[in-house]
Amino acid sequence: MRLFDKEKIYLFDGSKGFMLQKYGLEKGLLAESYNINNPDIVKRIHTEYCDAGSDIIQTNTLCANKLVLRRHGLENSHDEINSQGIKLAKESVNGRDILVAASIGPISEMLQPSGSLTFNEAYNIFQDQIKACSEADIINFETFTDLKEMRIAYLANKESVNLPVICNMTFEKNNMTLMGHSPRICSGILKKMGADVVGVNCSNGPEKIGEIMQEIALFEDFTCVKPNAGVPHYVDGIAYYSQSEQAFCHYSDELLKYNIGITGGCCGTTPEYIKDMNYVKQRKRSVTIPVDKKRYIFSQYAYVDLDNPYETMNFYIEDKDIMANIDAAYDINEEKCDVYIINYKGKDADFIFELVYHLQDVLRKPFIFNINHNQSLKSALRAYCGIAATNVMLQNEYGSVNLI
Secondary structure, rough: OOOOOOOEEEEOOOOOHHHHHOOOOOOOHHHHHHHHHHHHHHHHHHHHHHHHOEEEEOOOOOOOOOOHHHHHHOOHHHHHHHHHHHHHHHHHHOOOOOOEEEEOOOOOOOOOOOOOOOOOHHHHHHHHHHHOOOOOOOEEEEEEEEEHHHHHHHHHHHOOOOEEEEEEEEOOOOOOOOOOOOOHHHHHHHHHHOOOOEEEEOOOOHHHOOHHHHHHHOOOEEEEEEOOOOOOEEEEEEOOOOOOOOHHHHHHHHHHOEEEEEEEOOOHHHHHHHHOHHHHHHOOOOOOOOOOOEEEEEOOOOOEEOOOOOOOEEEEEOOOOOHHHHHHHHHHHHOOEEEEEEOOOOOHHHHHHHHHHOOOOOOOEEEEEOOOHHHHHHHHHHHHHHHHOOOOOOOOHHHOOOOO
16 A cells, blocks of 8 residues: 555545535536536635545546547547546645545446447546546546446556546445446455445445445454445435435444444545544554455456355367357356356457456456466456356466466
8 A cells, every 4th residue: 555554544435416406517527528618617616625634635537438428429529528637636636645546437438238338448548537637646536336347447447547546436335336236246355456445335324334334344454445425315306415424424433343444435425424433543553353364256246255265167168159158158157166167278358358357247256266377367367257167377467266
């Protein structure tokens, strides 16, 4: 960790969108457009959070990716909106010891196979925004409901600007992401990939996410939490939050036992909430949930301890027909096993990338890759939204575990 003292608790800011609505943002207008059309208002909000005691403020760039901007006729302003977002936040800091986090959210288009967005399309969209935000101190990936998409965003940063990252997932009332990923799986995969901080934002009020944070803490000793100001009620499609600052602080205080290193607010919270939370910075931080350091491998939906007995099933990739291999996977996906051994003797790195990317949604147990061709193995690991084991010695490529 390059930026955070793990003995301290850091205070994030609160909602940007809620504050922009307070200062006149109309329904249907893209909040990020204010960076170039109403910069004084954006700067005013940042300054209010700085004055309230935030140690970290995030930029007004959550939805400023090319796909969203295109829908609002702002694609040609992509770089300006993002770089101006960083500039306004830094000007608001005005020399104080406050970090600027580039806020980057989901693309708002579903990835294959649920949608049409490909891995490479998502990667390029994220990388363009990350590069435009390169003057930030840190990146806050937030409000992600798909672990696959979060992983792609993480790689897009690591393989370009390589800023420190906070990876904040968002969970539904059933404590799972919209795409069916558990907090434990999200935390385990993202930490083993190399994320600096893993946490949760949005996802209901602070009184309802203790179980989620407890699972995140199993693999993260410096968690981040940014809950909403309670459960919203809606009027004409607009969310309103009624939880008081005092209640929010009370419930947020209860979350500190889950290895919290960074705390703040999300939807419905204002500088007044952050001001009332300043007391947390005087608390001595402790790790109350020991991090599980067993030798796990993960799929998006399951994980296995390699040092305990587990049942395997071989899957042999026989030809270069992706659909034929997917059909073969459907034939065995209900068979009892803990781990699939993916056997590939070929040398087509592009083919194995595409196959693994789709195969993992059929065969949902963790993978061991039995692939001897180095580039094909790396392509398989890159495509795999999990932590796989390999039969050759690699330098922890994509978080992989060596069986040798």
